Amino acid sequence: MTLSVFVNPELQFSATTFFAKQHKGETCGANGLPLTPNSIILFGKAQFLKTLKNPYLCEYLDIIRGKHERTIVVSQFCGKPLSEYLGKKIFSDSDIIKIAFQLLTALSVLHKNKIVHRNLSTESILVQNSGDIKLFNYGFHYMTNNGQLVSFPIIKLSYAAPEIYLSPLKSHIANSKMDIWSVGIILVELILNKSLWSSLKLSQKIRKILSFYQCGTSVFEKIAREHNCFDVYQNLSAELKHIIEQCLQIDPRSRPTCEDLLKNEIFKEFKVVQRNNPSKVCEKYQIFTLKELYHWWKLAGGDIILELKKQGLIRSSPPILSMPCLVMLDGTVLGQGRNPATLYESKIVQMSLDTLYQRFKHIHLNFCYPLLHCKSDIIAAFDPPHYDTKALPLIIKEKDPEYQFHRIILFRRLLHGYPYTRDMIRKEVEKDIPPLLRGEIWAALLDIQPDYEEIYAMIDKETVTTTDRQIEVDIPRCHQYNELLSSSEGHIKLRRILKAWVHQNTQYVYWQGLDSLTAPFLYLNFNDEAKAFACLSEFVPKYVHKFFLKDNSAVIKEYLAKFSQLIAYHDPELANHLCDINFYPELFAIPWFLTVFSHVFPLYKILHVWDNLLSGDSSFPLHIGLSVLTQLRSKLLTAGFNDCILLFSDLPEVDIEKSINYSNDTFKNTPRSITTREHQNEEYYKTTEYDISGVTLNDLTRERCPRISATDVVDMIRNTPEKILLVDIRNPLQYSRCSVRNSINIPCSSVTYGEHSIENLGQYAQILKNSGDKIVIVIGSTDTDLELFPKFLLNCNIKKVCVLHGGFNILISVTPTVLVSQKFEA
Amino acid sequence: MAEDDIHSVASYVNDNYEKLIEKEIPIPYTKSVQELAYILITKYELPKYIEKELVKDLTDFIEEKERQFYDTYLEDEISRAKKDPEFLEDLTKQWEKLFKEETAEFADKKCTSDEELFASAYHKLVHSPALETILSVEHLYAKAVRRRTDQKDAFIQDLSEKQTEEMNKAVDDLEHGVTESEINELVAKHYEDHSLLKVRYASELDTLKEAQRREYRDWVMKMLEYNQENSFPQSPNSPLLTPTSPLFSGPDEMIFPERVKKNEVKEPILEESFTIHLGSQLKQMYNVRILTGTVEDLCIVPVSESSDLTPQLLQTALALYSNDLSGLVLITDNKIGSRVTKDFQENCLKSTEFHFSHIDAQLEKISSIANIHMSKNASANGSRSPDSELLQCGDFYLTKHSNLAQVHVIFHLVSDDSLRGSDINSRHPVILGLRNVLKASCSNDITSLTIPLLLQYDITEEMTTMWCERRAELVFKCMKGFMIEMASWGGSDLKNLQFMLPTGISSQVFHSLADMLPRIFKISNPKILK
Incomplete structure (x- = not known):
């Protein structure tokens, strides 16, 4: 069942x-x-x-x-069209008044939203089992831009107001009074209980309606007489008759509006019913x-x-x-x-x-009401077993109706409780995001505040500014394969959001690429421009902080330098090759990071990338960049400079799920401080004296291996000593006096750097060669050269080489200490 | 908002706040009134708390103006309608026309045409086990035509030989009493005999084809009925399935020996295929092929006594009434049915066209449509060149075929001698014509297209390697541009694109052009199994 x-x-x-x-x-x-x-x-x-x-x-x-x-x-579409009841059912006056009330209420909602039905007839009124009505197909005329987008006429012959027939050419003006006429006709049909002019041919019907212009008397009376129902007309209650007469005024000016009609006494009883x-x-x-x-x-x-x-x-x-x-x-x-x-x-x-x-x-009814908060194992055990899709790829999960059922039910609940459920949402998002609710979930992940609509409304998006020209050029080039973004409505919305953003962020300028960055938000919140804007406004400081400064070169250069270091950290062979052919990230990766890949990938891929990004931090794009390079690795390793330029000028198709999995892996396995930047938004990163700071851009671009903070090193020494290899490069004297627990000593002066052979390291060569996935942390001091040695390791294709920021001395003050003295051990 | 959507502008003036607020507001106003209020507040440095008041005031103002607008915009028409019955009659006619032309409810109900009936019957049958039978029947018919054609050729050759002999004799006898006038007479007689024979056979052929066509179409319809009664599938050997028609066999008394084929040494076909993708973010896949060949290779169905069906025919038959048609661009000159494409036209006549009217009739129809259009244009503005009855470079006409080997639709693209030159650019009419070809393909479900890469069929002296490379680069690049553009046209996507090179081209040039292709189009990443 x-x-x-x-x-x-x-x-x-x-x-x-x-x-x-x-x-x-x-x-x-x-x-x-x-x-x-x-x-x-x-x-x-x-x-x-x-x-x-x-x-x-x-x-x-x-x-x-x-x-x-x-x-x-x-x-x-539910219920049965009113036209099917005509002539088969007797409508009492109160039935008719109820229908009229509901119809007028529906129309007044439409008219308030500047929508004119214009196609109203008994066929587009659906009667429900409860006797209530639902209006159908009311947006036809609206969506066709008042009929301009189609070649056929959008009217219902017998129901169209006479003025519609007067102007085939001006038909793209829609006056809400036209609907009032149709209401009149529908009420007449209900009262006479037959459809009007049913035996007439096309041209006769049109002539009939146009002939009202030349009739001096009441239209209702004329219709009633023509249909041999004059007695019905005469016996009709005065209020109803009055309403119909008003609706069927030949001059639209004399017809009342929905609001006017609803004020009528006879509708009073319905208004009370809430x-x-x-x-x-x-x-x-x-x-x-x-x-x-x-x-x-x-x-x-x-x-x-x-x-x-x-x-x-x-x-x-x-x-x-x-x-x-x-x-x-x-x-x-x-x-x-x-x-x-x-x-x-x-x-x-x-x-x-x-x-x-x-x-x-x-599907069991319990599934419709998932347990959100449950501290009792016994109760939790009564929860039916979960629908298992863990092993399936994301694409399949997104297409599985049952899985999506569970996810959507759960997320709707959680979103309903937002912002109090923020943490639970974050936790669930780690699994995946149901596509249907992505817009709302993203907004929740970005901590959108409830007053976002008001803020947006207050921003001036009209006044002409100097960036308008550039925005105007960029919009028709932004993800135009997408139907929403290529539509005129999409262009208008995108323009408004961009202008609002520029207006709101005076410290920044409009850089090309901001359009692409906005595109996913607009796509997901097409009917809620304010939310798209709010998402963008939250996204920028969190992920591309300062990227849109007028002079963003320092920020971008730092970011790219970090990217180079990250490549060196995870893939020394590739890094060495790219370095040898002088192919630097400046040549290809600026649009990647400036737009967080939204200029590089098609929308459906961006969505998946950003699903993960939104639970990561601003270093996540670096990992995605790395994963893209990894996919092209074999090609890159054999390519020269020119081939690389060609390859990146039109990026080949990237397997995005693979890429995401890979970047999630590297993101998890890379100590945070490796990707720490001077220009990241302090608001999201708390720093201590043991973290990295004060590295100049010059130093950063010169160093090929990343620095690691004392915080991370101490943390790993304490918690995961098996995953690290500490290399102390100070002279043996200093080393023996005091050193980090389990570190090995390779004095940097003892190494010949001439050729890139790991064997030059002597007794420790083997240990480094087999370091595998261990993080190799080089510890030096102010008098040691902190570039030559790590660079040497990198050139020998040793993975995960990093340098302790602040050198050995920074560890001295760490308590409880991680240091030992050889003398004591001896 | 586009200019033409603004119907009227109202000037809003408000001096309630110690400042004069003025604003032009388009009517009907479709944007947010609240936003408008904020703009005014910022502009006139008004206190924020007046927002609600201002919004209300603006809303009332706009409502009022809109009411006025709606009240007046039809004023003239309404007053005219009240006193001018002819105006109303005129309107009635306009509306009636609109309804009849655009809506299925009021349009003249046409029953399905014979063409469509036959099309659906054929389409059903070729997608059933009857496919093989149909194709072999078609093949038998084609053989018959071929036999008759051979016979005709032989007779005519016979006659020519006889006449030549006679003439030689007469000329030899010129001195022996045969006068010049007698010789002239003989010439005239020969000519007459010759044309008579030709006409006779031609009409005989036409009759045969017409009869075949009729019989074939009847048979297809009957077979469909039979199949429906007996429900698919069934063995292809049932009696009804193969008509034993006299039309299959040519004149029995004369079975001609297989003509010795001109033993052409077939040049090896050079070809290379690529899977490419286009588009900067969303990548669209296409198959692109570069190959040497001739128009004939794609058109001629080999028919001889011993020949069997070729597998390509099967594909062509299956796709004929589908939404995956295949087209070919044939370069021609500005006369419809020009001699330039004589060979092609003759190829079309080699077997019976069972589905469409034969090529001459199609060309005639195109001619008449062109003439009507040209004369209309000429009278409208004298701008088209003096010989306005001719097509212009870049125009093209389409013919459809069911009896060609690999194509259904031919685009006859008009070109001129300027194509021989080396200095054509992307604005050349033929290139623009190619764009229209793509557009027509896109809106008519032609998803495979073959175009001559060099826009030439023969190799001439001036076509140096340099020339070929420049031309190929131009065509590649332009096609790439058009294909990217095409993605937004909303029609069917091109799936296969073939670039054809003349057969005689040196393999060195071929490979240099084939190498150029992946540089211009982006080759998609091969999937590597790991």
Whole structure:
């Protein structure tokens, strides 16, 4: 038995499809770039509809773009159209008033959001089992930019207000009064209990409506007489009659607005009825909504396009039968007839949820209410066993409906409790992030404050500034393969966020790349610009602190120097090769780190990289950089300078999961201080006297091996002595006087540096050669050369070589001491 | 916000706050009023606490202005509608037209055309076990045509030989009483006989093809019915499956021996394939091939008495009514059905075209469409060059075929002598024409495309190695640009792109061009199994 929480008559959806208008010939936009395809403009525009939630509105779920400008709209669809009840059911006055009230309420929500239905009819009003209504397909006219993006008319013949017919050319102006007329017609139909002008032909219907312009009397009366229902008209209650008469005013100016109508006395009783909500603080918590159900349905094999094909809504005649005959140089296409399959058809296809029900059949109700806080093992033991997917790759886990069910249920709960559940969210994120909730989870990871919307609203995003030109150039080049980001709506939003950021961060300037950095946030929070901005504002100080200074060269150089050192630390062979051919990170890695790879990878890869980044710190990008190099390692090792330049000019495809796993590994296994920078944001790093500080950029770029802090060294001496190899390079006298426990002594003056052979080290050569994954910490003092010796080790391809910052002396003050004296031991 | 979306502008003036606030506000206003208020607060250095008040004031102002706007924008039309019935009638017609042209509900219901019926029948059958039968039947038909063609050629050759003999004799006899006029008469007679024979055989061939076509189409429909009744799959040996038609056999009395093939020494085909990816962030994969060959190699189906089916045909048949068509760019000149492509046209006639109208008819139709367009253009603006009945360099026309070996659609791309030169650049009309070819492919589901890399079929003196490299580089780079652009067109993606080089090209030049390809296109990372 499938749980009743899934099988809910309101949790149903359907799809409609149509073609956006094709651009004719060769046309360019004002900026000289090719025009955005209409289906993409529409795609961006329609996103807003997903945010509308009201008990009397069907929820929009998804917009899908097919080939050749096909657009598919997925929306909640439940209950039966009102048109099917006409003539079959007697509507009492109170029924009609209730429908009118709900309809007007729904419309007033739309009108407040500057949406005009314009396509209203009894077919787009769905009657629920409860008798309530839901308005369907109300965003059609809105998403097509008031009809401009499609070639067919978006109106319902008998219901359209007469002024709509007056202006086929001006049809992209939509006045909310048009809907009021349609409400009037719908009410008339309900009262007469029949659909109007049903026997008339197309042109007759249009003529009929236009003829109202020449009729002096009441439209309602005229309609009633024409349909032989004058008696019904006469017997109708005065209030209802008055409302209808008002709606059916031929002049839109005289028609009231929804608000006006709702003030009417007869709706009074409905206004008192509030939805019962036990909590006064927040909305009632739902364990999941239709949006989640749709997501699981898709994962469980639901395929909208396939379903539409099955129902015959996507018909395709073979393309070879409709080839054009001639194409002129200017792009004019001749001899290609209109494919009848591309005409508009208003059919609605209801999606079957059976496969999902089947897939979720065995899910226990307990799973819908996961235990979050549990201190009792006994109770925890009653929790049903977890759905095991540990061994599966991330891509598979993201596609597994059942796994995603558990994750989404859990994360929705946790997000509901944010910010109090912040730590639990962080902990869960280490496993993975369910794609559906990524935007919210990221916001939680970035500690977005609840007042983010207000802050954003206060920022001026309009006033012209000097960076506008650059922003304008960059936006149409930013991740344009993505439908959201390439839509006009996406461009507007991206521009506003960037301008807001520049306005808000006067200490910084707009560097190219900031657009790419913003893209993932905008993509995830397309309908919440303020949140995207808030994420960006939190992200920058945390991960790319000071990168956007007007003069960022010191910051970037330091970062790149650290990158070189990290390569040397983990992969001396590669580092030596790159050094030999003079191929420095400056030549390729600046965009990597400036944009945290958002300029390098496609969005779907960035999302996975950043999933991990957000639980790491600002050194994580270095590790990703290293992992990318590691993937190209074999190529790089055999390549010369020119080949390398070529290779990086257009980075080859990178296996991102491999890369992430690798960088997680190196991130975990690299002592923090190896990647510590002077320019990192102090706010996120607490420093003590034992940490690294005061290293000049010159020193840093000269040193090929990284420094390690006393904090890390002492920590490892105490906790993981088996993982380190301490090499004391002071002279034997100093060494014997006092040295670190278990360190070996190779006086740096005893080594011949001429050739890169580890054997030169004499008795300790073997130990270093077999150091394997041990961290080789070179300890010197002010009088020893702290560059030559580590460099020598590096040149001998010894892994994980680092130098203790501050030299031996810094360890003297450490208590309890880690030092021993040879004399005592002797 | 685009300029044309702003319908009206209202000037907001407010002096409640000891300062005069002025702002032009586009109507209808679609942005956030709250943000507008903050902008004004910053601009006029107003105290923050007035925010709520200002927002309300602005909202009221905008609402009022919008109401005014909506009230007035149709004023003229409404008053006109009240007194002008003709205006209303006119509107009715416009709306009716719009509905009939654009919506399935009101469009003239056309029943599925014969073409579509046949297409779907054929498509179903070739995707069933009947595929082999269909292809072998087609092959038998082709053989018959071939036999008849051979016969015709032989007869004509016979006649020519006879006539030459006669003529020689007559000329020899010139001194012995045969007058010049008699010889002239003889010439005329020979000519007449010759053309008569030609016409006779041509019409005979046409009749044969027409009959074959009819029989074939009937048979396909019947077979589909049969298959549906008996439900797939079934053995290909059932009686209905192979029609025993007289049209299979040519004239029995004369079975011609296999003509001795001109024993061409086939040049070895040079070819190299690459998998490339394009795009800076999101990488799109394509297969690119560079090979030597001729248009014939892709078009001619080898048909002879002993020949069997070639496997390529199978692929071509399967894809014919699919969304994965394959196309070929054929360079031609500015006359439709020009002699430049004579060989190609003859190749098309070597077997019966079962699906589409034959090449001459297609070309004729294209001609007439072109003429209508040109005359319309010429009358509209005299801008097109004086010989406006001709196509221009960079224009192209399309023909579709079901009887060619590896292609379904031919792009006849108009070019001129300037292509021989070495100084063409990316703005050359033929290059722009190639862009249109890609665009047409993209919007018509042609996913495999072959183009001549050098835009030439023969190797001439001026085509030095340098010349070839420059031309190849230009075409590679332009195609790369177009393909990147194509990704945003929203049609079907090109899957295979073939660059064809003339067969005679030296292997050294070939390899230098093949080496150039991975430098221009980015080769995708090979997956290495570890």
